Amino acid sequence: MADIPVDTTTAEPAAAHAPPRLLFIDNIRWSMILLVLSMHASDTYSPFGNWYYVDRQATGFGTALFFGIYQSFLQAFFMAVLFFIAGYFAAASFDRKGFSTFARDRLFRLGVPTLVYMFVIGPLTQYFLSHTWGRGGFGHQWLTHLADGEWLSETGPMWFCAVLLLFSLVYGLIRRLGWQERAVVLRGPMVVVFVVLMAAATFAVRIALQAGTSVLNVHPGDLPQYLLMFAAGAHGYRGNWMTGLAERSCLRWGALALAVSAPLFAALVLFGGGLEGDTALYAGGFNLVSAGKCLWEALVCVGMGFLILAVYHRYFGTQGPVAKWLSDNAFGVYLIHPPILIGFALLLHALLLGAITKAILLTMLAAVGSFAVSALILRRSPLRAII
Template identity: 40%
Template sequence: MATRSENRDIRWAAGDIRLYFMDNIRWLMIVFVVLMHLNVTYSTHGLWYYTEPSYTPLVSGLLFAIYGFFTQAYFMGLLFFIAGYFVPGSLDKKGTSQFIKNRLLRLGVPTLSYMLLIHPITLFIVGAFQHNNPSWLSWYIHYISSLEFLSSSGPLWFALALLVFSLVYALLRHISFFPPMPAYLKQAKSIKNSWVICVMAIMAIVAFLIRLVQPAGVPLFNTLTGNFMQIGFFSSYIILFAVGIIFKRCNLLNKLSYTFGKRWLILTLILGFPAWFGLIIGGNIVKNGAAFAGGFYWQAVASAIWESFFCVGVSLGIVAIFQHKYNTQGAVSKFLADNAFGVYVFHAPIVVAITMALREFSLNPLVKMYAVAILVLPVCFAFSYFLRKIAWIKRFFS
């Protein structure tokens, strides 16, 4: 996720074009992150601090699944693409040592703060509502001394992964590992369909190989509450982070036309939805769920191909459409952009507190999810806004 280390408003220039659209995509994806965690809360499918089991009608369950599968396929990869796009310019401007120091401060401090403070607070809120809090001090001492906190990054797994990606890139650049970008990329007048298909193919192959070792949906190292880092989904994150770097170094944004991106988005949606239904029905996901997560199964192969196709197609379409249609920033979008990273960092305890406080209200789970979202999102953005009034917090959480 591009942070204020690149620019306080993430308004980098590409020639005479201000990249407000990157800001707009970023805050929209973070809204989707909050909605995803509400989706998990009320569907009970996925990893989160608190889930609310209840009877879910078939249609609601299907809509939960559609939001979960389709959003998971692209939204975090798109954030890694945006982050990757800003890395080369920041590294060129700051130099290796200053860039690394900056990354450690801008990504490491929020991640460590989450591990040491926000995650324990979130667990305390859950325990308080469930009347099940042991001695907080003794628990916290064990939490630190056992190094359990290192695997409790919660949603900040993104910042931790981005920190690792950025440091690896900086070190590889420092030792001149990266060759110059191919001339055909720099000199091309437009992005080719063959390039898009190639990225999809690489992403699918990498996803399948990773899931042979670490199935999708399984947290890395342990299953402790708050460990949401799932390496099985990292293919799109790694590939799109690299694609973002290539886009910057080869000036490919200027070669991405609105028509090209829109066509890919439409094609992806037209083919993606029926393909997904065919996959889950034909593969019998209810009985063979593990086969979709990874292994030498045709469902794992098909799932990796579908996710890669949907991820690249939707991401390409969103970037193209936002670049050409939403490259502006008014007062509202600026407010959302300024506070988006704060929402990402601090939303977990807010979401947990509100959903648990409303747990006795009986509604259709899908209706309840979006009704609660209407309350949760303004509270999250307001909390970020007022907290960032404190200068030292704004420095690290902006």
């Protein structure tokens, strides 16, 4: 999912052949896919978030607090990390292929699966599983879906591919005009400036558009973070950040960012209205709580990015058969998991379990089912060309 699907190779500019894969990046990719499943399972049962199908029961303060912290924490970093990786390999890919081949490759590898989801998987999921469409039969509703333009918002989780495709094409056009990233040696003051810039840009957007606002199934309030991480990834390729950064520095920067974020988060919960169940200020607007939340998200994003890079590079740089199988099927899982996850959620509806327990169980079932469908069906079908 780093490039959904990711082109996880390194390359020197003007290299004549494709260098070895960075296996620790492949391992980050399938790990993030599991977090995507966990997020959508949490959306199903928690009082927060949006999803096709929700099965929300009355929850106590502790359960609501758990989901609020967990989902906010995940949202702050996991997709942004993937945009960083995608930017890194976009620079490498453009160097090898040039604009025309690069653009054609991205249109196929990102655009085609997004269209498959928008016209097939998404509508089937809504109509037969989440029951969010009207009456008249699937055929009638599908034609209405096309005629009224609703299909533009039917990207589901494939919004990531749609946004990444846009970023990639814009990046390719900029490179075609002659601009190229400079090799940057990453230093502490640059990290601080980057965090502040991310927080300020996010805050500025959320003054006009609250965090939950959706435009064609994309949240504009999150785009500054994603764009900056993609750009940082492209610069990181020139500076060889993926393998060249000192692990000690990554751990120090990551730990420092998270250490600063912890008391900030506590203050936001205590004084922002979270304890009273009032979350309006967190969503945006010109207020101190929204500004603090944007800063907290930037700290978590950068901090977790550094920690993930260091830990996976040190401890997860190889792949056995299981890890390779997970990596090979990661994008297939990302593409197909919504109907499978919702199907299991419907089966779990009658179980008398707490919301947190159900979310954990649903994550496990959706992971097993989605990886099985990807390996046994998708990768043996014509769709294997796009996953």
